[in-house]
Every structure is written in structure tokens, then in C-alpha cells.
Amino acid sequence: MKFNFLSKEKTAIVNHEKAKAFPLTAEYELYAAVVTTSLSASFYEKEDTRLERIKALIQKSNPVFVAKLAVYARNEMHMRSVPLVLIVELAKIYSGDSLISKMIVNVMQRADEITELLAYYQMANDRKGVKKLNRLSKQIQKGLAVSFNKFDEYQFAKYNRDGAVKLKDALFLVHPKAKDDSQQELFNKIVNDTLATPYTWETELSQLGRFKYSNEAEKQKAFTQKWEELIDSNKVGYMALMRNLRNILEANVSGFHVMKVCEYLSNEKAVLNSKQLPFRFLAAYREVKEMNFKYTTMVLDALEDAVMISARNIKGFDVNTSIVIACDVSGSMQKNISPKSKVMLYDIGLMLGMLMQNRCQNVVSGMFGDTWKIINMSKRNVLSNVNEYYRREGEVGYATNGYLVLEDLIKRKQITDKVMLFTDVQMWNNAYTKDSFANSWNRYKNIAPNAKLYLFDLAGYGQAPINIQKNDVYLIAGWSDKVFDVLHALEDNGSALNYINRIEL
Numbered sequence: 001m002k003f004n005f006l007s008k009e010k011t012a013i014v015n016h017e018k019a020k021a022f023p024l025t026a027e028y029e030l031y032a033a034v035v036t037t038s039l040s041a042s043f044y045e046k047e048d049t050r051l052e053r054i055k056a057l058i059q060k061s062n063p064v065f066v067a068k069l070a071v072y073a074r075n076e077m078h079m080r081s082v083p084l085v086l087i088v089e090l091a092k093i094y095s096g097d098s099l100i101s102k103m104i105v106n107v108m109q110r111a112d113e114i115t116e117l118l119a120y121y122q123m124a125n126d127r128k129g130v131k132k133l134n135r136l137s138k139q140i141q142k143g144l145a146v147s148f149n150k151f152d153e154y155q156f157a158k159y160n161r162d163g164a165v166k167l168k169d170a171l172f173l174v175h176p177k178a179k180d181d182s183q184q185e186l187f188n189k190i191v192n193d194t195l196a197t198p199y200t201w202e203t204e205l206s207q208l209g210r211f212k213y214s215n216e217a218e219k220q221k222a223f224t225q226k227w228e229e230l231i232d233s234n235k236v237g238y239m240a241l242m243r244n245l246r247n248i249l250e251a252n253v254s255g256f257h258v259m260k261v262c263e264y265l266s267n268e269k270a271v272l273n274s275k276q277l278p279f280r281f282l283a284a285y286r287e288v289k290e291m292n293f294k295y296t297t298m299v300l301d302a303l304e305d306a307v308m309i310s311a312r313n314i315k316g317f318d319v320n321t322s323i324v325i326a327c328d329v330s331g332s333m334q335k336n337i338s339p340k341s342k343v344m345l346y347d348i349g350l351m352l353g354m355l356m357q358n359r360c361q362n363v364v365s366g367m368f369g370d371t372w373k374i375i376n377m378s379k380r381n382v383l384s385n386v387n388e389y390y391r392r393e394g395e396v397g398y399a400t401n402g403y404l405v406l407e408d409l410i411k412r413k414q415i416t417d418k419v420m421l422f423t424d425v426q427m428w429n430n431a432y433t434k435d436s437f438a439n440s441w442n443r444y445k446n447i448a449p450n451a452k453l454y455l456f457d458l459a460g461y462g463q464a465p466i467n468i469q470k471n472d473v474y475l476i477a478g479w480s481d482k483v484f485d486v487l488h489a490l491e492d493n494g495s496a497l498n499y500i501n502r503i504e505l
Helices: 026-034 047-060 063-075 081-093 099-107 112-124 138-150 153-158 167-174 181-192 201-209 216-233 238-243 245-250 255-265 268-274 278-289 296-310 345-358 382-391 403-412 437-447 483-492 496-501
Strands: 020-023 317-328 360-368 372-374 418-423 452-457 473-477
Touching: 026 047, 026 063, 026 473, 026 496, 047 081, 063 081, 063 099, 063 496, 081 099, 081 112, 081 138, 099 138, 112 138, 112 167, 138 167, 153 181, 167 181, 201 216, 216 245, 216 255, 238 245, 238 255, 238 268, 238 278, 245 255, 245 278, 245 296, 255 268, 255 296, 268 296, 278 296, 278 345, 278 382, 296 382, 317 345, 317 403, 345 360, 345 382, 345 418, 345 483, 360 403, 372 403, 403 418, 403 437, 452 483, 473 483, 473 496, 483 496
Parallel strands: 317 360, 317 418, 418 452, 452 473
Antiparallel strands: 360 372
16 A cells, blocks of 8 residues: 655644644554554643544544554554554444454454453443443454454463453453363353462462561561562563562572573573563663662673663664764653653653664764764663763753754765654754754755655654655654664665555454
């Protein structure tokens, strides 16, 4: 499918900083909004505003593209909530074939997503009363019935939670067909609430927390032993281990067990199978770095090793391709991605920028706000590089003067192949001179006609500071290192939408 990148509307628009901006088509705006949302308030948009915009854009978009976008968001961007929104909202306006059921089967990766989808369906359709989920969409019912066959007893038991919609409710509602006798027995266990209690770190620690201890030393010893037991069991998942590094160190486990944790964190197969978003490593790194424990350095090194392994599959550029990487550290980028997270858009931009720097040989990197400053860093320590940028963020101020990156190239008459900005794309000129981002790029193209500009949109507000797919300008959105796969797909003069549209349903 070929998409028309720019809206045909002639109406002038401005971004959130009141600077001239360029509209995107519904599909492109939906893509950017979806892959940059945690469905929580952003700097410029409230949570319900983003959700309402996504719902409106679904109605304006090609249904097949919406379905493929949901699969892309779940399987390549590793997002969980927003693909479920796409399924339910598309099902409201689309029926007639198996698109919705195929969409569901491709999206469902965890057993609790069955109940979460139904919970959102109930809320989105304003269902109240006793039979909140009656008259379920036939295609949703079909897709969920097939999805029940994807999970085993451990997976069902692990996510059999006491939520608004329970697994038992879902089973009665969608009537999945068991593929054999053993699966029918499993479905019966769900109905009778007899699923085996899974061995997880949550259940083990929860049981331990209910005991009464005579003193603090006894409690400390119990938690030390329990964490050592959990580590030895090899049943603590990769993400759970990263989230609990502080707890493990505070539990004062042995050096042998810390070493075992570090070996797992930096194990190539474990890293690649974990499918962690890059900023997860950064969050763990910062949490541990604040601690003054004897094994802190060992854990920090393991996290750096893990990031280097995760970056191996990123296609970089060789010494013959010159790159400029510019990270936006403006005030609007210093917004937490969700109320419960310490990670900011700022962090995601720095992390992605340093990952790309790590994979390129001929590269200049820096950050911009009121000014643009080149700060070249070693390729070897991605996480510590991000922290160094973070420490120095006040050095360039807090505006979004991205045009200064281009003006610096023009001033120095520096010919480069690729200019990459990691930003919320709310560009403006706080000096109020005639210079604008679009004008600066057009002037730069006069001296570097083969240069390409890549805007990595980390916020998805729905506009661009320059016409995309004109004059070698491209917009890529998302928080995962998978954005670099899209980057390389663009080498064939494609688009992010073409990349998504390649997905088979």
C-alpha cells in the first residue's frame, strides 16, 4: 500500500509552541501517536486527550493498516495496552471478515491480555449492570477463543487475577474449543478455580511477608535466604530480575548469588529473548547506581554488558557514512512517560541516541535546547554516557531550537550524510529571528544535496516541523530500538508506514 504522506489541506497549523508546523495524514499521525504513548498524560496532552485522538484517527484510517499497526506495536514495540485499544475501537466500526480475529491472535502474547481486552471492551462500550459483556463482537469472540489455546497452566495461573474481568468470565463468554483432553482439563481447572499456584517471586515473597518475626535480624535473614533460593531456582524472569536489583542487593545475598544474577543479566541468549525496551536498562542502572553496596559496580558492569549485547542487532553505519546525532533536552522532553515511572522522554531520546552512536564509526553527537552543543562520548559505555548527558543537560538551556544543529553545519560548511534528531518535534526559535527548522534544512541542502534528515518522534503530537518525505526528510516514531529497523528500511525510499504494512496477518 502506498500512503500519501502529507495532508492535502492547505490550512496553516502550528505546534504546541505556536511555531509553524506541517500536518500528517491520519495513518501517519495514528502511527506516531500509538508508538509513543503509555496512555498517561504527556507534557502537552492529558491522558484522555491522547486516547480520544487515537480513537478519532482509527475512524479515519485504513482498517487493515490499523490491524497491522496493533501487531507492530505489540510484537516489535513491545507495548501492551494500546494494541488492545486499537482492537476494540476498530471492532466498533469494522465487521464482515476475519480481520479483527486475526488481529487478536497476532497481538495476544500473555494470558492476562485476554481479560484486559474484555475489560477495555466493557469500558469502551459503556457496559453496565449484571451482563456487562453480553453481545460481544463475534470477531472478538472468535479471536479470543483461539487465543485461549496459546497458553499453558502456568501462564494462566500466573495471570489469574481478581480483576474486573476474570479468566473464568472470559472462558464462559468466548467458549474456546479445547484441542485435546489435557486442554479441556485445563479449562475445567479455570472454571473450578483449581489452577496450581505458580512458583513466582511475587508469590514466594508475599508468603514470606505474612510471617511475624521476633526481630529485624530474623526478618533480614529470611529474605536473604528467600532471594538466594529464588536466584538458584532460575525461575525469576529477566525483567523481574532487573526490577528487583535494589531488593536483591538490600537483601545482602552472597557474592556467589550476585555473580549468578550478573551472569544472567549479561547472558546473550537471555538478553535477546527478554525483548526489553532500552530505557528499562537505564532505569535499572540508575536505581543501582544510587546504592552504596559492595557489589554495586559488578551489577552496573553487567547492565552495560547487557546493553551492548542488545545493541548488536542494530544496524549502524560504517566509516564512510557520516552521522550527526542530536538529542533534544528541552523542558517538554523532561516529562515522565507515566505517573509510576521515573523515565522521561528525555531519557528515551538520550538512550536511543547513544545506542545509535555506539553502532556508527563516523559520528558526532550532542544535545540541543536554547543552544546546540557537541559532546562526543566513548562508544563503550552506553548507560554511563546517557547519565553524563543527563548530568550536563542544563548547559544548553531548555528551548527546542533544533534549527541550531543545522545552522552549525552550515556555518562550518560540514557535509554530512545523515542528521538524526531524537525529539518531541515541537521545534521553535526562542530568539524569534527569521530562522526556522524548515528554512535551515532547505539551506543546508544547498551545500549538502545528498544529506538526509531523520526526525525520531518520541511524543507523537501529530505534526512535524517540516514536510516529511520531501527533500530527504523522514519521520520515525517510537521508544524501542526497533526504530532503527525502520531507519534502514527507509534507505529504499520507503516510509515507516510501508514498513508496518509489510506485516502479514
